[in-house]
Amino acid sequence: MLAKKSHKAEIGAYSKIFFQLGLLLSLVVIYIAIEWRTFDRTVSELSATNIQEEEIMDIPITERILEVKPPPPPPPAPEVIEIVADEKEIEETILESTETDESEYVEVIEMDLIEEVVEEEQVEQDIPFAIIEDPPVFPGCKGTKEQKKKCLQEKITQHVSKNYNTGLSQDLGLTPGKKKVYVVFKIDKTGNISEARARGPHARLEKEALRVVNMLPKLTPGKQRGIPVSVSYTLPITLQVQI
Template identity: 55%
Template sequence: MQIKKNPKANLENYSKLFMQLGLVLALLVVYLAIEKKTYDRVINDLGIATYNIEDDEQIVEIEQVKPPEQQAPPPPTPDKIEVVEDEKEVEETIIESTETDEKEAVKVERIVEVEEEEEIMEDVPFAIIEDVPVFPGCKGTKAQLKECLQDKITQHVNRKFNSELASDLGLTPGIKRIFVMFKIDKTGNITDVQARAPHKRLQDEAIRVVESLPKMIPGKQRGRPVGVKYSLPIAFKVE
């Protein structure tokens, strides 16, 4: 087969030449890059951009010119100058001394000590009363008087309370409870009776029974008669 392409047009014969030219061009670019000088940009206080250059070159320094200081204006000249004559008398103010003489008597008001009365509660709970109310017929120590009072109130309620009333009201079988609160006042009388029960008639019956308690010797707190609050739970069984 006959070759139609001209052998002189083959570029492979010039590959070495092209490679040498490329190396020379690369070396030239590197050399120019090394020889090129760069400067660091610095912004000073005046807002002017300067450049740091090498020591072998001339550096131009710019001095900041300060404006001249303004002097304060002189004080204004008074419109009129008043001349005071030497013969004019000047009134002197005499300040009296507040120090006392040792010979002078000093009056001291008498100091009266006022005793503060201890505040005592008008009504004291039965659990913290110092001297419990005394039920008629109870005697003994404070502990015995307290136990005797509780026993006598319980016996009085069991004797006076109408237990048949619960069955007449048609309540469901079981244990029913009534909570009663009252006060034994400063004179020993029963006051402020309140009750809570499962039925209104039971509530009224409990109030009636408690109000029928006899008059007692009132309780005392710090040696003074006070009212004593008492709570009484009543429980009964409905069959």
């Protein structure tokens, strides 16, 4: 039986395609060969490297010394316990009762008979005029506490200016200039002037200042916490001595 040739087995139909592929592959190889670049490499001499030898240190082995603590002291010896024989009698302490007997008389104090004693608050006797709560009141002064205090100062100044003998300073032969006489006195609990003292350049000026201060009228006493107290007051009197 004769073998039949297949039309699909013809090689001539694909020869052109294989030729073109071979030609294309050749062109690619040639292109790569043309574009391939080579470089000359030069190896420089190796420089001598400075290799330092590692220093090997011998570290001595240290020994840890443990502190030896002394042994704890022995416990104290036990106390000697006295053994009491059964025949020995032990005295017992008898506790007396603190309860009262109904037959005993107990005095009862009635509350109505106890008098309540109110202690008076102690207030400092002499209060400076600058810190007094309720200042003394000069006759005719009215208003608030500050107004009464200012009015008192003005009235005392007017009284001294009116009654002090200013010509006395000219007759004593004092050097020209301003001279001051300081007077310290108290306005006691009743409102009267007491314990007046003066200090100045001449005894006669001091005496005249005391005379004028003692002429002040009776004032309404000052109060501290609502209690009448004695108030200390300092009065400077300035005199002008002329040639």
